Amino acid sequence: MTGSTEKMTGARALIECLYREGVDTIFGYPGGVLLPIYDELYDSNIRHVLVRHEQAAAHAAEGYARATGKTGVCLATSGPGATNLVTGIANAYMDSIPMVAFTGQVPSLMIGNDAFQEANITGITMPITKHNYLVQDARELPRIIKEAFHIASTGRPGPVLVDLPKDITTDEIDFYYPDKVELRGYNPTYHGNIQQIKKAASEIKRSKNPVIYAGGGIISSDAAGELTKLAEKIQAPVTTTLTGMGGFPGDHPLFMGMPGMHGTKYANYAIQESDLLIAVGVRFDDRVTGKLKSFAANAKIIHIDIDPAEISKNIKVDIPIVGDAKWILSHLMKYAEKAQSEEWLKKVEEWKQQYPLHYIGPATGDGIKPQYIIEQIREACEDAIIVTEVGQHQMWAAQYFRYKEPRTFISSGGLGTMGYGFPAAIGAKIGRPDKVVFDVSGDGSFQMNSQEMATAVQENVPVIIVIFNNGYLGMVRQWQELFYERRYSSTCIQNSVDFVKLAEAYGALGIRATKRDEVRPAIEEAIASGRPTLIDFIVECEENVSPMVPAGAAINEILDLERKK
Known part of the structure; x- marks a missing residue:
């Protein structure tokens, strides 16, 4: 134990614990059972960001965590406040993001009596948290908080929930903070098996068509440098998943973009024709693999992951290596030699030249293509942090922006949460005030959490919201066009809101662009404004994301929707 004995309430002990964990920002929304905690926050040096909906608190905490590499923290009251966090907690769980969520709870003696604003939040969140706690003794609070932050940030990261009955926050305790955490049964493996690493090196040396397939584990492990060194040493092309964007330089000659x-096309073709797939920090999700039986069918597979539960879960692998990606890649470098990949790299380069990402110009001379907007953002501010909502705009942001550094692309991967991007962008900007932060959004997704304009304005967080306004729920409409004979059932949302007026109503800057030559000036004005800014880009309403692999198909069975036009 550390620190001298001091009597304090549970609420004050909570704040003291957060100090000890290096927490500088909490995203939250108050309520009756949280009043003791908010009273302590009033005099603390921890910044409390008042969101306008608890879901936004969880998303903002996650955006903060993804931009900084630290553990995000959110706080909500009991009952509906706690249940409103659920989507954000599930999002962090699916994408393996470190977060600690604190929820208020009715007094201990009232639990189970259906008291006002009571909800069994530990039961509700059990499947979507790495671990959760209902604090039953205020004296246990420091230990529980120490454990919560440890569990959230170690091994495969993820969210941990701590439920705080009101009496726990008012009871007085002798405060001690533990030096370390000792949890029987929780000992994540960081150091991979050397014999398995040597086996992997032998396969690399024999390989003629190697591919490195890297995911969000590269970001979590801070292993981007090691990944680049390994790829250059063995001369293997690299593809990264959506959540792995920035884990390998987007302008590197060996980079092939996103698969799935x-x-x-060239990333998908390379995976399908590879003889060795080196998978690092990935879980072989369905949006990447397509038809499982056809995925990399002729390749031996090396799978490096810190979570043993992911090994051979979806795809049977030949050489599993359980451990931390950074540690394993650095040791693999010692044994790995260059693959026999000269002809293979020539073939991959030919595919890049033959099948580049492309789009056809606007139907009218001054119309705006969504892909063009992403290109202009890239040219205006190539080192920006790009946060996205979910839908077509998300895919265009992944395809047409070159992410050169880790933690510069933040998006909802596993859960696909509409409404994620704007609050996550607020969190990212608070965590990285030195960076320009864009929220790339659709007109549908933005309306899910548009009330957070009030948060951005009140907290003076100069996030730039870029709306691709096509009047549709674009990705669902695309599927209806391709597979349901253009029967646009409940996907048309045209003329639903004037976004410029909405921004101005909240006190933000609103800009509208309807012509191609207005795109770059709008972006530059937003960057220069230094205040929360919304740009409403009126884009072509039936533009599709291309290429596209239909659901259930192999990933080399690709529709080129632009050329189809």
């Missing part, structure tokens, strides 16, 4: 349903 909306990945590049």
